[in-house]
Amino acid sequence: MKRFSIFILLIIFGVSLTSCLSSRKLANKENPDIRNVIFMIGDGMGIPDVYAAMTVSDKPLNIERCNIIGLQKTFSADNYITDSGAAGTALATGTKTKNGAIGMDSQGNGLKSILEIAEDHGLATGLVSTSSITHATPASFIAHQSSRGSYDDIAMDFLKTDIDVFIGGGIDHFAKRKDKLNLLDSLKFRGYEVDTSLTMVLKSTSLKLAGLTAPVHNPYRLKGRGDMLPASSGKAIEILKKNSKGFFLMIEGSQIDWAGHANAADTLVDETLDFDKAVGVALDFAKKDGHTLVVITADHETGGVTITGGSRETHKVILNFSAKGHTAVMVPVYAYGPGAEKFFGIYDNTDIFRKILTSFGFDNLK
Ligand code: MG
Ligand code: ZN
Numbered sequence: 001m002k003r004f005s006i007f008i009l010l011i012i013f014g015v016s017l018t019s020c021l022s023s024r025k026l027a028n029k030e031n032p033d034i035r036n037v038i039f040m041i042g043d044g045m046g047i048p049d050v051y052a053a054m055t056v057s058d059k060p061l062n063i064e065r066c067n068i069i070g071l072q073k074t075f076s077a078d079n080y081i082t083d084s085g086a087a088g089t090a091l092a093t094g095t096k097t098k099n100g101a102i103g104m105d106s107q108g109n110g111l112k113s114i115l116e117i118a119e120d121h122g123l124a125t126g127l128v129s130t131s132s133i134t135h136a137t138p139a140s141f142i143a144h145q146s147s148r149g150s151y152d153d154i155a156m157d158f159l160k161t162d163i164d165v166f167i168g169g170g171i172d173h174f175a176k177r178k179d180k181l182n183l184l185d186s187l188k189f190r191g192y193e194v195d196t197s198l199t200m201v202l203k204s205t206s207l208k209l210a211g212l213t214a215p216v217h218n219p220y221r222l223k224g225r226g227d228m229l230p231a232s233s234g235k236a237i238e239i240l241k242k243n244s245k246g247f248f249l250m251i252e253g254s255q256i257d258w259a260g261h262a263n264a265a266d267t268l269v270d271e272t273l274d275f276d277k278a279v280g281v282a283l284d285f286a287k288k289d290g291h292t293l294v295v296i297t298a299d300h301e302t303g304g305v306t307i308t309g310g311s312r313e314t315h316k317v318i319l320n321f322s323a324k325g326h327t328a329v330m331v332p333v334y335a336y337g338p339g340a341e342k343f344f345g346i347y348d349n350t351d352i353f354r355k356i357l358t359s360f361g362f363d364n365l366k
Helices: 002-027 047-056 084-093 114-120 136-140 151-158 171-175 183-189 198-203 228-240 256-261 265-289 349-360
Strands: 036-042 068-073 124-132 165-169 193-195 209-212 247-253 292-297 305-311 316-321 331-336 345-348
Touching: 036 084, 036 265, 036 349, 047 265, 047 305, 047 316, 047 331, 068 349, 084 114, 084 136, 084 349, 114 124, 114 247, 114 349, 124 136, 124 228, 136 247, 151 171, 151 183, 165 228, 171 183, 171 209, 183 193, 183 209, 198 209, 198 228, 209 228, 228 247, 228 265, 247 265, 256 265, 265 292, 265 316, 292 349, 345 349
Parallel strands: 036 247, 036 292, 068 345, 124 165, 124 247, 165 209, 193 209
Antiparallel strands: 068 331, 292 331, 305 316
């Protein structure tokens, strides 16, 4: 009798152990090593921009630490040459849309972003940009508007989500609005620490942080932005990593694009170097953490940049611009960490969303 009950107990133990193991397997279906994804976008950053920064720098760039490289096609649903709204939406939601749209398809239907899906799965989420946080690229991950210029409405969309941390410019879109509402008060009411300077942001220990460091956009680094991007990236990671389920963070070097539009070579190289400094912050964390995938890309190329001269000895480059706007060329994708190998090859911008989705093991749009 005694032996029989031990036998039964062993069977029960065996069954529960097997079901426990299989449920653990289910929770991490695709890649059990990945807990966090840091997705970095250099707006307008083509390969020549990266090589110009490599030439000017006297040490290797952080981006060179990535050993998996891919190329992505950036065309939008209605144009061979994309804008940052359609490109951001493609990266964030996996659907190509018409130029100017934010988190919506060409018919005007809202699309769920990878940030929102991560939220649904209980992960912490964050956005960091040097431009206004309501600008096209970060907006694509959180807002749903048919026009990228609807900054007040995009700011309002932040309040419809459960994002944990956002740091960028854009105080005016939250506090100096046409409808006279003060969304900074609404954010405080919802438990966010609202900081309106970088100094305040960097001192924050809050789990929910709205860091708005400029009335609209932060200036170029050469015009006084300082270490805003790498420092804010570090702060966002420090807060988000406290969620044991993991996090999704998008970091944008917004103004590489603007230097491209302005055909301003020195600024373009400096903004790329600044973005690379933020890449260093992400890669240092990923290396230490071991469960973080870092994916770095651009939304499109800007300026038709090429390098027509320079010297590896004197660290000088001569850039030539063939456009004042965006171009159609493929842009590079760099990946580091567990699951990085998925990003090898040539694919559409929309595939990046699916690759991140499956890296997290999210196989359904819950
Ligand atoms: Mg942008
Ligand atoms: Zn642009």
